[in-house]
Amino acid sequence: MELRWTAVEEAVRRAHAEGDEPLCAYLYDLPALAAHARELRRSLPGPFGLFYAAKANAERPLLQTLAGVVDGFEASSRGELEWLRSNFASTPLILSGPGKTDAELATACRLGVELLHVESLGELRRLALIASSLGRRVPVLLRLNFPLGPGHETSLVMGGRPTPFGIELDQLPGVMDFLGGQESIQVKGLHFHLLSHQLDADRHLGLLEEYLRRFTELRAHYRADWSHLNVGGGIGINYRAPESQFDLARFSEGLGRLAGRFEAAGVSARFELGRYVTAPCGYYAVEVLDLKRCFGETFVVCRGGTHHFRTPQAQGHSHPFRVVPIDEWRYPFARPSVEGARVNVVGQLCTPKDVLAREAPVERVRVGDVLLFPYAGAYAWNISHQHFLMHAPPRQLFLHSEEAAC
Ligand SMILES: Cc1ncc(COP(=O)(O)O)c(C=O)c1O
Structure with missing residues (x-):
């Protein structure tokens, strides 16, 4: 970088x-962006995919630079979704984010998003109705909020505490009951984005291990056939001490060691990074x-x-x-x-x-x-x-x- x-x-x-x-x-230094994105993509071994969270910056030349390098884009609104689809006809897209309107959910169904990240039972109920009225079966990840072990605090935490994001674990049984009879929803796995501004490669690896453990425990508990784990964004930029940034090489080495465990568990993982990609x-x-x-x-x-x-x-x-x-x-x-x-x-x-x-x-x-x-x-x-x-x-x-x- x-x-x-x-x-x-x-x-x-x-x-x-x-x-x-x-x-x-x-x-915007586009050649530098291209080189950085390629290095980042190369740093992620086998089971790890890379989406770009367009909310970080959706200027067209940046997206065009990234399009051939990342595996897809994540949108968090109808506006982002339509902007991305109008510029990239076939790039895989995700829709996530809290407070999705019916129009946003319907747009996601019509545009054929690769995955839709659901934030609550209420949202899931509305999505099931909308998808069914459109004759669609929508692939979904359930976004969860759960307590994190010690050592995972950063300056911006979205989970493990009261936030509007994701489904808390004690509400998951109700969600799973609801899903039982739903033809229009296909749950493919879970989505965890519990923090941003992570500057420490070892801690981020520890977080991923915790995510994998949590994922496999829940999958076994619910006897689910989930195979997708979206591990969110969250790699930070050190604005205060710019000479000491997130150690990508160390992170990549650690991911290499973790990759076998994801593969053995049959889990394909995906990052949806924003800040670290374009800042x-x-x-x-x-x-x-x-x-x-x-x-x-x-x-x-x-x-x-x-x-x-x-x-x-x-x-x-x-x-x-x-x-x-x-x-x-x-x-x-x-x-x-x-x-x-x-x-x-x-x-x-x-x-x-x-x-x-x-x-x-x-x-x-x-x-x-x-x-x-x-x-x-x-x-x-x-x-x-x-x-x-x-x-x-x-x-x-x-x-x-x-x-x-x-
Ligand atoms: C659901 C979700 N995914 C990904 C991101 C991107 O996070 P970051 O820019 O920290 O990588 C965000 C940021 O808020 C988010 O809310």
């Missing part, structure tokens, strides 16, 4: 030179508009902010960045500059919460330089409150090769 800083910085300079407004842009290919670039001192602190005010890039606010971190020096200076007065300082990087919103980085050390930053935030390819632009204050949106630039961004 190497970041191609040189190519991206060159693209930033080109974009800056082309524009007549202060630069504000997302840049590293995206960058948010903002030009510095102003430098200010206030009550002893330095503020770098940029063209943009959390209405474009909510990730640091959403995750509660100070986002790492690089300064891309821009030598052009168009005003007839001295260029404001700060050297060897700690700075707060803020945007254009009228709220003190519009902070991208806090107390960040910089060697030098000047008005007119560009700040480049890496790891902005997932849950970034698409989770931001884009219309607040009606500032112009960032440009969306796709780097296809080292020479060109368009």
Whole structure:
């Protein structure tokens, strides 16, 4: 997961030179995305498949880059499902997520999703009626929520505690009773997505072992013929210490050791990863508009902010960045500059919460330089409150090769 800083910085300079407004842009390094996705796919042995969770970022060029590499896409709404199907006529799709409407369930039936992940008995009842009225038999995984053993806490946990996600184990008997007479539903297995932001390869392997144990116990208990286990997404990005990321090589080695146990149990497993796939290919670039001192602190005010890039606010971190020096200076007065300082990087919103980085050390930053935030390819632009204050949106630039961004 190497970041191609040189190519991206060159693209930033080109974009800056082309524009007549202060630069504000997302840049996506598509060759890097392709290389990362291929490495990730190669790292998953035999029984492990890889779907991409499109909610992380569903920009068409990213999906096109991934389409030949991953085994399919996961959608969590009718909008995502229709977008994915309109762009990829035959790529396998999953529909998951809480609060599915009848229209979403019907769309999934009509589009022939490969699997539909069911979140509750109520949803299952509605699906059975809809599928039956359409004359379909829908392949389903049941999403479960159950307590996890110690050591599985991350900063974002969806299971093992009260959340709206999945079916708790004590409700499973009722679900299985209901399924007894349902021709329109075919349960093929279980879906567990109990946490995100996993940064530790060994812990993630431990989680998978626990998932397999839980799956086989439940399958035996219910004498079910399930063969599919979706182990969710959840591999994280270390925004706080970007030099120490999830150890994919170690994870792959461990998966190699676990693969035999999945195979012996007749379980084909599937990841549906989002953040880890696309975060590293995206960058948010903002030009510095102003430098200010206030009550002893330095503020770098940029063209943009959390209405474009909510990730640091959403995750509660100070986002790492690089300064891309821009030598052009168009005003007839001295260029404001700060050297060897700690700075707060803020945007254009009228709220003190519009902070991208806090107390960040910089060697030098000047008005007119560009700040480049890496790891902005997932849950970034698409989770931001884009219309607040009606500032112009960032440009969306796709780097296809080292020479060109368009
Ligand atoms: C059901 C489900 N699967 C997969 C994902 C992707 O998770 P991540 O981006 O952490 O890999 C999510 C994220 O919320 C999810 O809810």
